[in-house]
Amino acid sequence: MKDFKLKFQYSIGKLDFKEILLEVAVKLIDKAVKTIPEDVEKAIVEAYETETSEIGVKMLEAIVENIRIAKEEGRLICQDTGIPVFIVEEGLETPWRADYHRIFTEAVSKATEAIPLRPNVVHPLTRMNTRDNTGFRIPVLHVAKTKGSDIKVSFMPKGAGSENVSSFHMLTPVKTVETIKNIILTRVVEAGGMPCPPTILGVGLGGTSEEAMLMAKKALLRPIGDENKDSEIARFESELLEAVNKTGIGPMGLGGRWTCLDVKIEYAYCHTASLPLAINFQCWAARRASAVIKPNGSYEIS
Amino acid sequence: MNLDITVPVEDVSNLKVGDVVYITGLVITMRDQATKRLVTYFQSKIKPPLDFQGIPVFHCGPVVKRTDKGWTVESLGPTTSARMEDLLEPFLKASGVRIIIGKGGFSEKSTEIFKRFKAVYCNPPGGASALLSKSVRRVSAVYWLDLGPPEALWLLEVYKFGPMVVAIDSHGVNIYSRVRESALKRISKIVEGRI
Numbered sequence A: 001m002k003d004f005k006l007k008f009q010y011s012i013g014k015l016d017f018k019e020i021l022l023e024v025a026v027k028l029i030d031k032a033v034k035t036i037p038e039d040v041e042k043a044i045v046e047a048y049e050t051e052t053s054e055i056g057v058k059m060l061e062a063i064v065e066n067i068r069i070a071k072e073e074g075r076l077i078c079q080d081t082g083i084p085v086f087i088v089e090e091g092l093e094t095p096w097r098a099d100y101h102r103i104f105t106e107a108v109s110k111a112t113e114a115i116p117l118r119p120n121v122v123h124p125l126t127r128m129n130t131r132d133n134t135g136f137r138i139p140v141l142h143v144a145k146t147k148g149s150d151i152k153v154s155f156m157p158k159g160a161g162s163e164n165v166s167s168f169h170m171l172t173p174v175k176t177v178e179t180i181k182n183i184i185l186t187r188v189v190e191a192g193g194m195p196c197p198p199t200i201l202g203v204g205l206g207g208t209s210e211e212a213m214l215m216a217k218k219a220l221l222r223p224i225g226d227e228n229k230d231s232e233i234a235r236f237e238s239e240l241l242e243a244v245n246k247t248g249i250g251p252m253g254l255g256g257r258w259t260c261l262d263v264k265i266e267y268a269y270c271h272t273a274s275l276p277l278a279i280n281f282q283c284w285a286a287r288r289a290s291a292v293i294k295p296n297g298s299y300e301i302s
Numbered sequence B: 001m002n003l004d005i006t007v008p009v010e011d012v013s014n015l016k017v018g019d020v021v022y023i024t025g026l027v028i029t030m031r032d033q034a035t036k037r038l039v040t041y042f043q044s045k046i047k048p049p050l051d052f053q054g055i056p057v058f059h060c061g062p063v064v065k066r067t068d069k070g071w072t073v074e075s076l077g078p079t080t081s082a083r084m085e086d087l088l089e090p091f092l093k094a095s096g097v098r099i100i101i102g103k104g105g106f107s108e109k110s111t112e113i114f115k116r117f118k119a120v121y122c123n124p125p126g127g128a129s130a131l132l133s134k135s136v137r138r139v140s141a142v143y144w145l146d147l148g149p150p151e152a153l154w155l156l157e158v159y160k161f162g163p164m165v166v167a168i169d170s171h172g173v174n175i176y177s178r179v180r181e182s183a184l185k186r187i188s189k190i191v192e193g194r195i
């Protein structure tokens, strides 16, 4: 017990973990809303160069231009700065402890005023706006324990356009790969231009209903081009990507070759009687930023 | 075709699906709550705070900042218009608006409404707010701030606002439904590996 107490601390010497975490969270928010990750930018430029529809080219050209302006002038990538989602992977060996939710709430509130962010957060029934993007259970926070001594904090401002077309399907186990494909393609076509295509699709397969949705969201943290470690799943990812891009929905749903930049699947084993399938859409403005905090309090943002 | 449009504009019948347009003049932002309130106003014969005739309506919730000199627009871009689809007909009928700007468009059932009211729908690239906000010159007025800044009506002076693709025109053509229908037909063929 004594050992346990020594191991986990809010501060070591002059280092105050609360301060570090607050600083990290504010920096992550600022970075995420003004730049898009390199892998996403590369994929968009590639789409622009290879798009076949004239309207599609026009849209992608404007998006490429938009990314440049946002970066150069420190402007927001998209005016919908989303709902704040934090995903924490806490190493079992880390010496640090913190009240994540309280600190991230403070960071979101500060960033909303300083950047500024659009005040998006409201009560679900009264629609009363809190004006600082925080609220009961907001920011959304998922914490999981992992191996090692680092803490990885990821931030994802999730826009409504793409979140609103996300879906969950409880399939029967006899359903085949074709059924899964069919459902995903149908959802993509129904969504049309709403999630600002070209999109990235996060797919959660198996587990339970809530686990599938969470896997679909977490899948979106993986960079474009990164394949699932399971070779069968990796094959399905590229098969789905190819299939989605055959629909012709195109940039902004106005028709064209590029409907989707990548498909990411995360999976879990599931009950013999069920087959959960979750789809989380991410728009081309696939904003995310992560930081790894070391045991000595230093951190690196990517 | 690339077209520069100066508003107010009354006749948009020259605009065809696929045209790329840039707007100079005034636009007014509007989304869920304001659209709802406005339609209620029209139905109860209450005068709205401004005359919409000839002014493009932009489905958008901007990020704004209050400075010593007044309001500035930090960031703006189109929001999903489908959420306003149920109110489209009463809105077009009472407001006299001829250009709606947004993203995602409307379904096939609304194509005929655009035709009947001789209106068009323009789609700027969704999410491209850094690019689009550069063309905002000034906040001319704001109404209904009680709805919260993103939901309020912002009357903006813009210069060469675009690019926007005419996606539903006044001649009964709707790109979204055309793209969607052809995609729906393809799904089974894609799944079966026939294309």
Ligand code: SF4
Pocket (backbone or CB within 6 Å): A078, A079, A080, A081, A082, A158, A159, A160, A161, A162, A194, A195, A196, A283, A284, A285, B077, B078, B079, B126, B127, B128
């Ligand atoms: S879907 Fe994404 S890119 Fe489009 S407006 Fe919403 S947050 Fe922005």
